[in-house]
Amino acid sequence: MAKLQNLAACASKRLQQASHLEPAETRIEVRALLCHALGNVSHAWLIAHGDEPVTDTLRQSFESLLARRIAGEPIAHILGQREFFGREFKVTPATLIPRPDTEILIETALEKTPANQPCRMLDLGTGTGAIGITLALERPLSQVVIVDFSHEALAVAKENIQRLAARNVTALHSDWYSAVQGQRFDLIVSNPPYIETGDPHLQQGDLRFEPITALASGADGLDDIRSISSQAAGHLNPGGWLMLEHGYQQGTAVRDILQQHGFTSISTVTDLAGHERVTLGRVD
Known part of the structure; x- marks a missing residue:
């Protein structure tokens, strides 16, 4: 069974090929999507649990989020928020x-x-x-x-x-x-x-x-x-x-x-x- 860190690495490559983002930015976005799919866990949690297996439910949830990003939807809209000056602000397509x-x-x-x-x-x-x-x-x-x-x-x-x-x-x-x-x-x-x-x-x-x-x-x-x-x-x-x-x-x-x-x-x-x-x- 695939591990979280393997899922993130493969997703980063796919997103980079589709979006032409810089590799570092791609990795940040994929981590954010994966954290969101895991129930809004922290990046620190994700790093510490990189060897954990990927469940079918998690894979489906994450793949849905990733597909939206690959299609071009802004990650701020997918996550519903964006960090600004050290604080998280709710974001919608109306703003x-x-x-x-x-x-x-x-x-x-x-x-x-x-x-x-x-x-x-x-x-x-x-x-x-x-x-x-x-x-x-x-x-x-x-x-x-x-x-x-x-x-x-x-x-x-x-x-x-x-x-x-x-x-x-x-x-x-x-x-x-x-x-x-x-x-x-x-x-x-x-x-x-x-x-x-x-x-x-x-x-x-x-x-x-x-x-x-x-x-x-x-x-x-x-x-x-x-x-x-x-x-x-x-x-x-x-x-x-x-x-x-x-x-x-x-x-x-x-x-x-x-x-x-x-x-x-x-x-x-x-x-x-x-x-x-x-x-x-x-x-x-």
Whole structure:
């Protein structure tokens, strides 16, 4: 009878051939699927029990999960969650899948928000709530409002608030600023849609399974960033910051947009690959 470690090794080869992922990434995904099939055991448990035999029931369950991944379904959807900034967030097809690049936005926001002072933050287009909830948990003295236009996404965000006990977060249904009229914040953050509507990448990889409304934004991908930026100053306290994640080729355009709307101290932060990823500006 095959052992767990043999099942994992064979599955890694099959997934790599089907997906063209890097070998290390393939092994990580297969371990995650196998842990899930085993009842959400830990990776440490799997390693320690690699010599255990594979039952028919386990094989069937695992093969079903693996087939979905080989067909291209995002592993975050198969598992129903994705790790972000050290925490597990529920993910569904109604939300954007949190990605490592967005952690740059978190790190930049934390640099501008002192840990020992109250702060009001707004997360626009929150999706899973990963950005706003993470900021709330990292800055427990803060009050964070997260908004989304999608009722389905907002339901996921509210569940993540409960799961992670983020008591300083308020979730609102809102078309950008519509539900926070008259309110001001010290920080506004957003990972808005920023892909060009006709971009062929929308029909590739994980993007095929994510909501198009969370991905694409007009002919140049900047429609939502323009809308957010044009209204941001009216919702920021003096000295407050607007921070936007964007595509790696959009840094110059986003800096120009912020300058047009009167922001100062404008700068762009690069991701781990050296690409421009987050642009920020301040209201004086």
